[in-house]
Amino acid sequence: MNRALHVRKIHEYLFEIPPHGKMRVPARLYLDERSLRELMENQSSEEWNALKQLENVACLPGIVKAAMAMADVHPGYGFPIGGVAAFDPKDGGVISVAGVGFDINCGVRCLRTHLTRRDLTGKEEKLADTMFEVIPAGLGSTGELKLSTKEIDRVLREGARYAVRLGYGREDDLEYIEEHGCLSDADPSVVSHTAKQRQMAQVGTLGSGNHYVEVQVVDQIYNARAAEAFGLELGQIVIMLHTGSRALGHQIGTDYLPFLEKATRKYGIEVPDRELVCAPIESPEGQQYFRAVMAGANCAFANRQVLAHLVRQAFWKALRVPDTAIETLYEVAHNTVKWEVHEVNGERRRLLVHRKGSTRAFGPGRPELPERYRAVGQPVLVGGTMGTASYILVGTEQGMRETFGTALHGAGRAKSRRQAKRQYPAERIIEELRKQGIIVRAHGKASISEEAPGAYKDVEHVVEVMCNAGIVARVARLRPIVCLKG
DNA sequence: ATGTAC
Secondary structure, eight states, rough: OOOTOOOOOEEEEEEEEEOOOOOOSEEEOOOOOHHHHHHHHHHHHHHGGGHHHHHHHSSTTTTSOOOOOEEEEEEOOOOOOOEEEOGGGGGEEEEEEHHHHHSTTOEEEEEEEEHHHHHTTOOHHHHHHHHHHHSOSTTTTOOOOOOOOOHHHHHHHTHHHHHTTTSSSOHHHHHHHHGGGGGGOOGGGGOHHHHHHHHHHTTOOOTTTOOEEEEEEEEEEEEEHHHHHHHHHEEEEEEEEEEEEEEHHHHHHHHHHHHHHHHHHHHOOOOOSGGOEEEETTTHHHHHHHHHHHHHHHHHHHHHHHHHHHHHHHHHHHOOOOOGGGEEEEEEEEEEEEEEEEETTTTTEEEEEEEEEEEOOTTTTTTOOHHHHHHOOEEEEOOOTTTEEEEEEEOOOOHHSSSSSEOOOOBBBOOHHHHHHHHHHHHHHHHHHHTTOOOEESSOOOOOOOOOGBBBOOHHHHHHHHHTTTTTTEEEEEEEEEEEEE
């Protein structure tokens, strides 16, 4: 079918597919003509059907306003990555495994340092080697923490706070983490023994795939007031840390897929794709999965907290930088489901917001934000690739009205992992990056090929689309210097 | 993303 016939242009950076078939609401995409064309072209391959996936999401019970996709959209499991969907419990709203994703609460922390680019000159290799040595990474990697059953339950209940209690990082990190690094409805008793067992030695590890730790320099400031609030200056060194809930989150997803499949049948929910199995959020099954996801999310918060400590350790070991010179700027989550109050058509409603590969991007004044940032809005951390810029943006009032306070999370994959592996030999990518002055240390070759800059969309372009659409605003641009991968 | 198989 020619989907192009259905797509309606709302403005230069927003397109809409009006409801047709079983869609309950429209599907909306933050794209321009060029990226829409690219997405439609990719549609010829089954694997790349993000548009169809967004229409499928628009068919789910209780969905409010629209199924929306950010400019970094690409296909995922059931839901597109780069998507947001909010559900009203009063209207049969559902919770879905695919709407969260398997890497529950995958996210990014940005650490700002008191260092400038000059402080690192000539020491980049040493820092890269030390990071490689200190930070465990890669598929199946384990860390220094070997937790007991009791301790893993505390990780699941207390999140980042428990990591601080164990001596990883500082109390003042917690204020700058989304949800302060702990979601309150977590229930370890609904997480399988297998999931916990797989995670016992993995807290404080980076993982594989698109996860990384990157040392970067601020090379552009766009908004002096917000940059000052965020503590950012030109030439400053910052560190971005991208990881999630490792084996535990993945196992929760695996465990709950058949569980929610049964619930889908029990409650007579019609889903356009088996991958979209779900349960009414107010059903016992929906509630149970929600409590499991919250536990998975807390594990990811704890993981990033331990990793932030390991980053500080590496900076001390390599450069004698004290840990007080490395502060948490902010931490955002990418794969979440949470209760939020949003205004829809002038009415305040409590909604269950699924963000799948997208970032909460609250505008100024929201009580959820740390006091230091409240007047300017939430920092939005956009991870680029090993070879391209990353961005720090800020949420806007318009984003609150249009996208439930949601923005993009990264550049967005443009080529499948398999395709990237074929096209980008690791040695060639490492050499190309070296010529650009970017040092890469990886535990395996696969993550270099699959995550090669060419496998991603143009980050400058996706950021431009979201900013021109008014959903977020630029604060600073960051350039990679050292990148550690799994 | 993920002990890339039950």
